[in-house]
Amino acid sequence: MSQKHETWGWMLAFDFFFAGMGAAMLLFAGIAELFVGSNLSTLGILAGAVFIACGAGLLVLELGRPFQALRVFMNPKAILTFGAWNMSIAIVAGLLLGTSWIELFPWFGIVGLRKILAILCVITGFIVATYPGVLLARHKSRPFWNGPGMMVLFLTSSLLTGLAAYIVCGWVSVAAPAVYALFPQLAAGLCAFQFVIWIGYLWIKSSGTTAREVAAVRRWTTGNYANPFRVGFMFLGTVVPLALFLIPNGVSIGIAGILAILGGLLMRNLVVYSGQDRTWLPGEEKYRSRLPHGDETFLQKVWTKQI
Template identity: 55%
Template sequence: MGGTDPMSHKHDSWGWMLAVDFFFAGMGGAMLVIAGIADLFLGTGMTSVLGNLLGALCIGLGACLLVLELGRPFQSWRVFMNPKAILTIGAWSMVLAMGAGIIFASFGIGSLPWSDAILARKVFAVVSVIFGLIVATYPGILLARHKSRPFWTGAGIMSLFVISSLVTGAAAHIVSQFVFDALASIVTSWQIVDASSSVVLDGLPYLTVALLVLQFILWIGYIWIKKTGTTEREANAADRWISGNYAMHFKGGFLFIGTLLPIVLILVPINLIQVFGTLLVLVGGVVMRLLVVYSGQDRTWLPGEQKYRSRLPIGDEAFLKAWK
């Protein structure tokens, strides 16, 4: 999907690990938002303990991938030290979201002494919603700030990431509820506050479908605006999604398999079909982020920058090998 460029270097573009980080972190943040809002406004135990815990764990998995993508993992602590950097804000938000999410999920374990502390549960539900939303929004903000990347620039990409995070978060909660119910029926000795699966499985599918419809509309609008109402470079970047090397993955992998087909499957009142539909939503979320990250290879070059980079060593030149 990403293509090759003879002048490309590792520092010029990001790879698949960042895309997968965006997927897990965004989905995990949205899972915390959904769980916290449900707990605050619908009642205690509206989402499964498994889903609540997975929200925090997914953010942690995304953070690990981000550390690996940035390189020098043993110096990753430096990202927390610059309060003015967008990466620092994102890193602290992920840490706080994970901590609040794990504590919030722990209130659903009946054997823990604080499981009946309703006020404390509500406080951590609020904190989970706040920092979960920041984590879900952060990838779009990070990309939108790169003005040299024609496809990313502008506030629209932030909206697309927020919607996708909410879609995948809702889908992950549905899958988690099915798994939780299956495990609970097998292991009856667990002292876990049972979630109201009827509320989750009856309500979340419709929310997921509504978000999928909105996601489809926003993406069509975003591509259309990039193609017709912006700069020539943005129009050229959009062409790659319409008829270029990203078109098949965008239209087939994301729009059809990851968006339109799940709309139909999730509305079918059969559990296995609904689960399959939600899994396709997750696949679509990964495909979308891979496409967006790889589209960052299209960039606006400064005068003379391409000529300069074309003269940089690639790494396998004869004069470099002589020093090895």
């Protein structure tokens, strides 16, 4: 059996990244509309919807059989169906909310519609931002994923990358003053929380848990994930942005936003690929060790005779 069938790959990691970041952008846009009556950034709202759509497209390709993708909407008991419906609603609500601030569209300036769309963005945005962590946490055979902590990690990263994306949008478009007045401080707080929660997660997984979980954590602390995690994600993607967000300078805050976004992308790739560490069923490893790999002598003889 090929590795593609054993683990998920980079497309799912990018799906988690785009969907989580875009969902958080819609969540913040909905909150601003409901409680402040403010448009954070038309570009940011539209980008949030587009990001979720990009993530959905990558998910379809990763799951295979893209021409049968509509089947994912037909099983109300499946968590994938729940996620697919929420992503779809978030995309439509985000596009309508963003275009409601553009005079070209007939629903421009309809305040009541904006409030309804804002509510949908808040609900679906929160669900989609949390959904990847819930999906992974349900996999009991993947020791590094299993548990409610994964949901907190993904939600925190989604919120941080969503804030960072709005800050970057402020570089290239007219944005509400709140983007620069409040978002950097919030992003710095999320960076600090992200740092602490990851330390706590690894500590809990490495102490008082199963041997499989301890072995999975070693990849992150001393194994092949150690340098990307410690240098790439924790330092360059968390600590450095934390410091830069607190500097009252547009350039440093923008760089911090880019680093936080890249750190979130790296984290999702590391988490997804850590799914290769799994708990095997009794006798499964022995069974798989006896399966042919394709280059055995007896298979080569059979193929030669057929030719």
